Amino acid sequence: MYVVSGLGVTCGAHRLWTHRSYKATLPLQVLLLFMFSCASQTSVRLWARNHRLHHKHSDTHADPHNVGRGLFYAHIGWLMMKKHPEALAKGKTIDISDIENDPLLRFHERNILWINGLCCFILPTLAGVWLWNERWCTAVAWQCFIRYASAFHCEFTVNSFAHAYGYRPYNSTIPPAESWYVSLTTLGEGYHNYHHSFPFDYKAAETWDLLNLSTAFIRVFRSIGWAYDLKEASEESVKGLMERLGKSAAT
Numbered sequence: 001m002y003v004v005s006g007l008g009v010t011c012g013a014h015r016l017w018t019h020r021s022y023k024a025t026l027p028l029q030v031l032l033l034f035m036f037s038c039a040s041q042t043s044v045r046l047w048a049r050n051h052r053l054h055h056k057h058s059d060t061h062a063d064p065h066n067v068g069r070g071l072f073y074a075h076i077g078w079l080m081m082k083k084h085p086e087a088l089a090k091g092k093t094i095d096i097s098d099i100e101n102d103p104l105l106r107f108h109e110r111n112i113l114w115i116n117g118l119c120c121f122i123l124p125t126l127a128g129v130w131l132w133n134e135r136w137c138t139a140v141a142w143q144c145f146i147r148y149a150s151a152f153h154c155e156f157t158v159n160s161f162a163h164a165y166g167y168r169p170y171n172s173t174i175p176p177a178e179s180w181y182v183s184l185t186t187l188g189e190g191y192h193n194y195h196h197s198f199p200f201d202y203k204a205a206e207t208w209d210l211l212n213l214s215t216a217f218i219r220v221f222r223s224i225g226w227a228y229d230l231k232e233a234s235e236e237s238v239k240g241l242m243e244r245l246g247k248s249a250a251t
């Protein structure tokens with residue numbers, strides 16, 4: 001369930017709906033929406049608005065999880081406080097009409113309580129009890145607390161650790177950095193210096209490696225025609241940026 005819900009966030013909410021880095025057929029959209037619901041991370045509309053705002057005003061007061069306000073704030077503190085006035089004001093200027101006009105995503109948001117409750121907590125708990133003979137308290141502890149909270153925190157390391165520690169070979173002027181351990185916990189989202197430089201690239205990394213399970217998932221569905229129009233940065237544009245702004249020194 002950690003991997004299922006994680007891929008729902010990375011391949012669905014992030015790479016498909018927020019960045020439109022590839023296109024998906026309706027069956028793949030439904031599958032990704034189910035997987036995203038298993039993570040219970042609000043609606044796609046709210047997720048995408050926050051993330052588009054994050055990319056547009058990265059590491060400023062308008063960034064909803066501005067790392068300039070500290071590691072804890074960037075990780076989870078931002079969810080415990082009122083939004084900064086600049087984030088509120090700039091958030092209203094973010095265009096999410098593509099998501100608001102998507103009937104599937106509208107249906108999901110209208111029914112979010114029971115869909116997320118069922119996919120994230122009830123069905124995974126019942127599966128443990130019915131299919132693996134787990135005791136109720138074990139199944140509830142694992143699915144509703146340990147798996148849910150660990151997936152949640154691991155995803156959030158992208159906003160905290162990957163904006164603070166690592167290499168900046170593509171653009172050394174921005175905080176987002178390349179972090180293998182964030183990629184390990186987020187199924188491939190830790191190549192963050194590259195991702196902020198080329199957010200439209202479906203790989204969210206320059207090259208593929210074993211930690212980037214999300215890219216492998218998209219490629220599997222490309223092979224059966226469910227994922228198509230995959231966008232990538234050209235070799236020249238990557239090299240050009242590295243020559244202008246890149247630096248291989250760790251911080």
Ligand SMILES: [Zn+2]
Nearest residue numbers: 158159176192
């Ligand atoms: Zn970021």
Ligand SMILES: [Zn+2]
Nearest residue numbers: 051055195199
């Ligand atoms: Zn992104």
